[in-house]
Amino acid sequence: MPVGTLATVKSLDPRDLTEMGASMILANSYHLHLRPGDDLIREMGGLHKFMGWSGPILTDSGGFQVFSLAKLRKISEEGVEFQSHLDGSRRFFTPESVMQIGRNLGADVVMQFDHVIPGQSEEPAARDASERSIRWLARCLAAFSTDGDAPEQALFPIVQGGIHAGLRRDAADAITSMHEWTGFGIGGLSVGEAKPAMYEMLEVVNDALDRDRPRYLMGVGFPEDLVEAIRRGVDMFDCVAPTRMGRNGAAFSSDGRVNIKRAEFRNDPRPLDEGCDCAACTRFSRAYIRHLFVADEILGLRLLSLHNVHFLLSLTRSAREAIAAGTLDSWSSDWLTRYHSRTATSL
Amino acid sequence: MPVGTLATVKSLDPRDLTEMGASMILANSYHLHLRPGDDLIREMGGLHKFMGWSGPILTDSGGFQVFSLAKLRKISEEGVEFQSHLDGSRRFFTPESVMQIGRNLGADVVMQFDHVIPGQSEEPAARDASERSIRWLARCLAAFSTDGDAPEQALFPIVQGGIHAGLRRDAADAITSMHEWTGFGIGGLSVGEAKPAMYEMLEVVNDALDRDRPRYLMGVGFPEDLVEAIRRGVDMFDCVAPTRMGRNGAAFSSDGRVNIKRAEFRNDPRPLDEGCDCAACTRFSRAYIRHLFVADEILGLRLLSLHNVHFLLSLTRSAREAIAAGTLDSWSSDWLTRYHSRTATSL
Numbered sequence: 061m062p063v064g065t066l067a068t069v070k071s072l073d074p075r076d077l078t079e080m081g082a083s084m085i086l087a088n089s090y091h092l093h094l095r096p097g098d099d100l101i102r103e104m105g106g107l108h109k110f111m112g113w114s115g116p117i118l119t120d121s122g123g124f125q126v127f128s129l130a131k132l133r134k135i136s137e138e139g140v141e142f143q144s145h146l147d148g149s150r151r152f153f154t155p156e157s158v159m160q161i162g163r164n165l166g167a168d169v170v171m172q173f174d175h176v177i178p179g180q181s182e183e184p185a186a187r188d189a190s191e192r193s194i195r196w197l198a199r200c201l202a203a204f205s206t207d208g209d210a211p212e213q214a215l216f217p218i219v220q221g222g223i224h225a226g227l228r229r230d231a232a233d234a235i236t237s238m239h240e241w242t243g244f245g246i247g248g249l250s251v252g253e254a255k256p257a258m259y260e261m262l263e264v265v266n267d268a269l270d271r272d273r274p275r276y277l278m279g280v281g282f283p284e285d286l287v288e289a290i291r292r293g294v295d296m297f298d299c300v301a302p303t304r305m306g307r308n309g310a311a312f313s314s315d316g317r318v319n320i321k322r323a324e325f326r327n328d329p330r331p332l333d334e335g336c337d338c339a340a341c342t343r344f345s346r347a348y349i350r351h352l353f354v355a356d357e358i359l360g361l362r363l364l365s366l367h368n369v370h371f372l373l374s375l376t377r378s379a380r381e382a383i384a385a386g387t388l389d390s391w392s393s394d395w396l397t398r399y400h401s402r403t404a405t406s407l
Numbered sequence: 408m409p410v411g412t413l414a415t416v417k418s419l420d421p422r423d424l425t426e427m428g429a430s431m432i433l434a435n436s437y438h439l440h441l442r443p444g445d446d447l448i449r450e451m452g453g454l455h456k457f458m459g460w461s462g463p464i465l466t467d468s469g470g471f472q473v474f475s476l477a478k479l480r481k482i483s484e485e486g487v488e489f490q491s492h493l494d495g496s497r498r499f500f501t502p503e504s505v506m507q508i509g510r511n512l513g514a515d516v517v518m519q520f521d522h523v524i525p526g527q528s529e530e531p532a533a534r535d536a537s538e539r540s541i542r543w544l545a546r547c548l549a550a551f552s553t554d555g556d557a558p559e560q561a562l563f564p565i566v567q568g569g570i571h572a573g574l575r576r577d578a579a580d581a582i583t584s585m586h587e588w589t590g591f592g593i594g595g596l597s598v599g600e601a602k603p604a605m606y607e608m609l610e611v612v613n614d615a616l617d618r619d620r621p622r623y624l625m626g627v628g629f630p631e632d633l634v635e636a637i638r639r640g641v642d643m644f645d646c647v648a649p650t651r652m653g654r655n656g657a658a659f660s661s662d663g664r665v666n667i668k669r670a671e672f673r674n675d676p677r678p679l680d681e682g683c684d685c686a687a688c689t690r691f692s693r694a695y696i697r698h699l700f701v702a703d704e705i706l707g708l709r710l711l712s713l714h715n716v717h718f719l720l721s722l723t724r725s726a727r728e729a730i731a732a733g734t735l736d737s738w739s740s741d742w743l744t745r746y747h748s749r750t751a752t753s754l
Contacts, residue, residue, distance in 0.1 A: 066698075066702045066704060067695070067698065068699060068704045068706045070704065070705060070706075071705040071706070072706070073706060073709065074690075075686075095698070095701065095702055096673070096694075096698040096701070096702075100673065100674055100694070103674055104674065104676060104692060104694050104695070105676070110692070110694070110695050111695065112690040112691055112695075326443070326447065327447055327450055327451065329451060329452070339422075343421075343459040344459055345451060345457070347443075347447070347451050347457070348414070348451070348457050348458065348459075351413075351414065351442070351443040351457075352415060354442065354443070355413045355442055355443075357413060357415045357417065358417060358418040358705060358708060358709070359415045359417075359418070359419070359420060361705060362420065362705070362709075
């Protein structure tokens with residue numbers, strides 16, 4: 061899922077996403093509540109209409125901001141008081157208020173409100189946050205289910221537990237016994253823990269969850285992480301990396317990352333990634349895109365963002381084909397071997 | 408002609424221009440010579456290939472920078488020494504070097520190198536600049552004609568003469584007697600003179616030029632100016648206004664200008680301009696585009712630029728239809744009456 065934090069996937073047009081075959085996007089409850097306001101979006105006919113995107117939308121709940129805005133929030137059992145990063149105003153987020161924001165936005169999938177902690181937290185802190193997240197899940201479910209007039213929406217629980225296998229198993233068990241869920245979030249990873257710990261947690265959690273429901277690994281989006289996670293049973297991803305890196309001049313490629321601002325690309329007639337069929341690579345050279353970045357031209361941000369989003373969408377399409385063909389193990393091993401060998405010697 | 412100073416129409420994709428029916432764009436010799444360099448663009452296969460635009464391109468010569476960068480240049484009969492606004496390096500522009508830049512870029516129409524002065528200059532200064540421009544035109548023509556291997560390109564002369572009717576007539580006569588031109592530039596207007604003086608000069612110049620060749624009024628692009636100039640026989644325009652205003656949050660509309668950042672548009676579900684069929688107005692509300700500007704989202708710049716360029720292209724299409732139908736006088740009078748009455752009471 062390309063990330064449209066503030067009701068736009070940065071530097072792209074929704075039409076670009078459709079053309080690239082994006083099937084779902086993410087938006088952010090916390091940010092949209094602050095600006096322009098979920099009440100305004102409801103008044104304007106909901107998020108799909110507001111941002112001109114007719115495909116499914118998943119809304120992240122604000123749980124990640126409990127982690128990323130740690131200096132601007134205070135946690136209690138009732139919820140989290142944030143000090144707005146925009147104007148300093150105080151906003152109290154609770155499981156119930158987050159469900160109301162999801163309703164106002166009209167998201168297709170609403171993530172539960174959860175308590176995200178740093179990736180290397182010790183067991184007691186991880187247990188506390190995981191158990192609170194499960195109690196908040198019960199409150200989300202109760203709030204979510206009471207609105208008879210509601211549009212058709214799915215609530216996804218989020219498995220927490222840090223890097224502690226026992227906590228992860230306990231969380232998965234508690235969640236699966238609470239309700240028949242449409243899908244599952246896996247949270248609290250890619251927040252500072254070591255990669256092997258992340259992969260181990262994915263194996264533990266995916267073993268414990270229903271195999272016939274989508275599992276969504278939250279906030280993970282580098283190519284190699286996607287492939288490692290797909291091998292371990294993950295179905296859905298989101299990450300700001302493709303657009304953020306694109307705005308900084310970095311392109312994914314099958315030969316590793318390309319920093320387009322480097323002088324060596326000044327007169328390079330090749331596309332960003334040879335063989336790529338995106339709307340940037342089929343029309344423009346590295347020399348041109350480098351020129352756009354050097355001259356601070358907005359089209360450069362758009363072209364690299366287009367390419368990077370397309371790169372990840374293509375990668376997940378390839379993975380789906382490998383799954384359908386029963387060749388995921390060999391496909392992913394080959395892909396990772398190639399990617400790491402090229403990256404080690406790359407640009 | 409939408410303006411692509413640095414080989415990109417700011418915040419738009421060349422595909423957008425094709426879809427909107429732009430038939431020709433402008434790029435700038437001075438700026439492209441400095442960055443990324445016309446030699447590099449030649450090495451990359453020419454400007455069309457470099458920037459992914461297959462339609463015609465006209466290159467402005469640097470004469471406008473003689474005016475706009477007055478503090479950074481020294482004029483002699485031989486040419487103009489500029490101090491680069493980017494790195495302070497010294498660059499000597501001559502009629503001959505400007506023709507070489509046009510060749511390197513592979514432009515379809517190359518404007519002569521001319522001497523542009525402020526709009527309210529007195530007769531002696533205007534005469535000096537106009538006569539120098541005519542001498543430079545002869546040198547441009549000589550340089551332009553000597554290259555047997557050259558691609559098919561047209562050189563347009565530029566009629567100068569400030570706000571002095573006699574000088575304008577003399578310039579038009581001298582130019583038309585020099586060569587059988589493909590088209591004519593009208594320069595040195597919209598550079599500080601009063602509007603009535605500009606309209607009078609247009610009448611003088613258009614009377615003096617061949618009626619069967621396109622006349623291009625350089626640097627003019629506000630809607631009301633286009634209509635006034637078309638009434639007086641002008642065929643081609645360029646101006647950075649639609650994209651520059653768009654990036655500043657201002658939209659053209661048939662009811663005058665809309666400053667999208669105003670609080671009144673916070674929950675306005677209407678498009679920028681009701682009845683407009685551009686890719687912004689058919690998909691997005693004022694409320695959404697205002698949100699994009701308030702949140703500093705790049706898509707906002709793109710949508711307003713799209714709308715403004717589309718607005719001017721639609722306006723000139725309507726003018727062509729009126730000309731073909733023999734109703735230009737009544738069409739333009741009606742349009743101007745409506746525009747001015749709405750603008751006077753507008754947003």
